[in-house]
Amino acid sequence: MQLASLTRAVRLGVSSLALHKLRAFLTTLGVLFGVSSVIAMLAVAEGASVEAQEQIRQLGSENVILRSVAPPTDKVSNQESRILAYGLTHEDLARIRDTFPGVKRTIGILQVPEEVRQGSAVCSPRVLCVPPSYLAATGREMFQGRFFVPADGAQYDPVCVLGYEIARYLFPFESPLGKRVKVGADYFEVVGVVYPRVPISSLATDPSTEVGGEVFIPIGTGLKVFGDRQVTIRSGTVDIQEVELHEIIIQVDGGANVPFVADACRSMLTRNHQEKDFEVIVPLELLLRAEETKRIFSIVLGSIAGISLLVGGIGIMNVMLATVTERTREIGIRRALGAKRAHIVTQFLVETVVLSGCGGLAGVALGLAIPMGIERFSDMRTIVTPGAPLLAFGISVATGIIFGLYPAWRAAHMDPVEALRHE
Amino acid sequence: MRNASGESSASALSPVVGGPAPLTETSVASLRGVGRTYTMGTNQVHALADFSFDFKAGEYWSIMGSSGSGKSTLLNILGCIDRPTAGDYYLAGQHVNSLDDDELSSLRGQALGFIFQSYNLIPQLNVLENILVPVLYRDGVSSTSTARGMALAERVGLAERLDHRPSELSGGQQQRVAIARALVNDPALILADEATGNLDSQTAAEILDLFDELHAEGKTILLVTHEPHIGERTEGRLQLKDGQIADARHGRA
Numbered sequence A: 001m002q003l004a005s006l007t008r009a010v011r012l013g014v015s016s017l018a019l020h021k022l023r024a025f026l027t028t029l030g031v032l033f034g035v036s037s038v039i040a041m042l043a044v045a046e047g048a049s050v051e052a053q054e055q056i057r058q059l060g061s062e063n064v065i066l067r068s069v070a071p072p073t074d075k076v077s078n079q080e081s082r083i084l085a086y087g088l089t090h091e092d093l094a095r096i097r098d099t100f101p102g103v104k105r106t107i108g109i110l111q112v113p114e115e116v117r118q119g120s121a122v123c124s125p126r127v128l129c130v131p132p133s134y135l136a137a138t139g140r141e142m143f144q145g146r147f148f149v150p151a152d153g154a155q156y157d158p159v160c161v162l163g164y165e166i167a168r169y170l171f172p173f174e175s176p177l178g179k180r181v182k183v184g185a186d187y188f189e190v191v192g193v194v195y196p197r198v199p200i201s202s203l204a205t206d207p208s209t210e211v212g213g214e215v216f217i218p219i220g221t222g223l224k225v226f227g228d229r230q231v232t233i234r235s236g237t238v239d240i241q242e243v244e245l246h247e248i249i250i251q252v253d254g255g256a257n258v259p260f261v262a263d264a265c266r267s268m269l270t271r272n273h274q275e276k277d278f279e280v281i282v283p284l285e286l287l288l289r290a291e292e293t294k295r296i297f298s299i300v301l302g303s304i305a306g307i308s309l310l311v312g313g314i315g316i317m318n319v320m321l322a323t324v325t326e327r328t329r330e331i332g333i334r335r336a337l338g339a340k341r342a343h344i345v346t347q348f349l350v351e352t353v354v355l356s357g358c359g360g361l362a363g364v365a366l367g368l369a370i371p372m373g374i375e376r377f378s379d380m381r382t383i384v385t386p387g388a389p390l391l392a393f394g395i396s397v398a399t400g401i402i403f404g405l406y407p408a409w410r411a412a413h414m415d416p417v418e419a420l421r422h423e
Numbered sequence B: 001m002r003n004a005s006g007e008s009s010a011s012a013l014s015p016v017v018g019g020p021a022p023l024t025e026t027s028v029a030s031l032r033g034v035g036r037t038y039t040m041g042t043n044q045v046h047a048l049a050d051f052s053f054d055f056k057a058g059e060y061w062s063i064m065g066s067s068g069s070g071k072s073t074l075l076n077i078l079g080c081i082d083r084p085t086a087g088d089y090y091l092a093g094q095h096v097n098s099l100d101d102d103e104l105s106s107l108r109g110q111a112l113g114f115i116f117q118s119y120n121l122i123p124q125l126n127v128l129e130n131i132l133v134p135v136l137y138r139d140g141v142s143s144t145s146t147a148r149g150m151a152l153a154e155r156v157g158l159a160e161r162l163d164h165r166p167s168e169l170s171g172g173q174q175q176r177v178a179i180a181r182a183l184v185n186d187p188a189l190i191l192a193d194e195a196t197g198n199l200d201s202q203t204a205a206e207i208l209d210l211f212d213e214l215h216a217e218g219k220t221i222l223l224v225t226h227e228p229h230i231g232e233r234t235e236g237r238l239q240l241k242d243g244q245i246a247d248a249r250h251g252r253a
């Protein structure tokens, strides 16, 4: 009986709206665009945020990362050849390892600017000289073979581990294990392949381009073979840099210690370096900052969503006020035939809810389609959380009710005699 | 949702609830010193003044008078869509003055049948749905009430047009739908304000025949009209002048 009267009310609402199809359609459009843009924006925001967090997490949330950066060099210029010495030193590494409390592991990384060849294939990956603990500290996993053992570096074995992309590029048809690749002027035997990092669409790498992929060499071997000097020949000028360590990854014992270790590193490095030739990256701080950014983003999006739904709501109210005025006589008739005020309120509220609900449903459909389109036609990542369509739809219906209340109230409080005399 | 008014029956013989008692027990509608004054700025219009009258069960009255004499005002008050500014009104045993808006609405739905000059059907509903509107607000549409609505449509000669919209009907047919609608809740009092005013004489005569039939069945009918020949058909004639009774005659005497 309740259900029957509800379906009758909805049917009546639909048939009343059908008297002005275009008007109802245009009103629905207002809600539709509000709802779909909310869902689409939330999906883009969520996608961007998750991507940022993944990137940061790959750095390790319990790590503190120190990097060498070339200091500002305006004083040295117009030289055909120069030696630029800067950056983190083995001494820095030793000091952190031996004197800092709460440090579980330290990993020094040397990057050498050499090309990697195999047969006729040439590429320029990042060639990183790392200790065996690198794998565990960065949380990466082996695709095949093994990573380094301490003996590799200690005996200066010419072995290397390839990143997945490089392995695929240099050895497209065969397993690279046991094969040799040429790094710079020396040959190295491939002992393993590591999985790529979680694919990061915006940083998608092509191994044939300059920065694509990675090749790992034991740090002991690397230091012996390549030394501290990195020579790059760039369009006629010979660019020689002297950097002992390009990066130090400090694995901290427990996330709570990360800020202290980071601060200690900053003050220690500031004390021991004349110039600011280093940077301290704290993934945990980045993560917190990313979350803060996401929060602000959500507030901004929420406001935009609110405004667009407000506009939709005003549209609904406008149309319902017009409808109520137009149907003044009908209201008078219904009142004369026994309708209570509550009946009239219900009748008009059902109409607004039908309007906003249809707009909301269509908006959800469009709102789900837009992120799919974005994913398809751009490399932006989108994530539609299950709550987003529900939230948007709920808000659209709530908007309908809120903005429909006043017109419905006005309809119910008309004087029946006046209403019957209308036009 | 049902209130006190919903519980008492619509019969003219039920005891009066609240207020001083009407003069006779067979009255469907009793007016006691009823006044309706419109205040427009500083001057007042007395559309009805000190109006006392009893409409008894089964009577058929025509209400006549010049334009502005207060006929519609009287009918609105009798129909509980307007409230008197003075006096007491009893309908079907209830003291209308003391009812709130919801109780008035229920009373209208169950005790009154309205027939308007301009038919006043609801355009987006078909014939059967229009007939059933008062049922909808009374106790909801059921299969028995639907059957009743169809029987009434048949009675007013519209059995073939149940699913037509008002815009697809002639004026006379629309007024027949309105009459069926007025009858669907079996009201104690039927109020018709110039019900034939928009119709040609042939169609008007058919509608008046229908009223005669209803009267023969014992319905209480009040018919506002400008036409003397219509006034001659009814057994009672009430003549209004300036919101007061100028003359009241009844064939029963």
Ligand SMILES: Nc1ncnc2c1ncn2[C@@H]1O[C@H](COP(=O)(O)OP(=O)(O)OP(=O)(O)O)[C@@H](O)[C@H]1O
Pocket (backbone or CB within 6 Å): B038, B040, B045, B046, B047, B065, B066, B067, B068, B069, B070, B071, B072, B073, B074
């Ligand atoms: N809403 C109103 N505001 C002010 N005065 C009103 C209002 N309604 C009616 N009146 C006045 O009350 C008086 C009676 O009006 P009423 O409509 O009852 O006349 P009537 O007998 O039905 O006339 P007609 O035959 O033209 O329909 C008139 O003088 C009219 O001007």
Ligand SMILES: [Mg+2]
Pocket (backbone or CB within 6 Å): B071, B072, B073
């Ligand atoms: Mg009138």
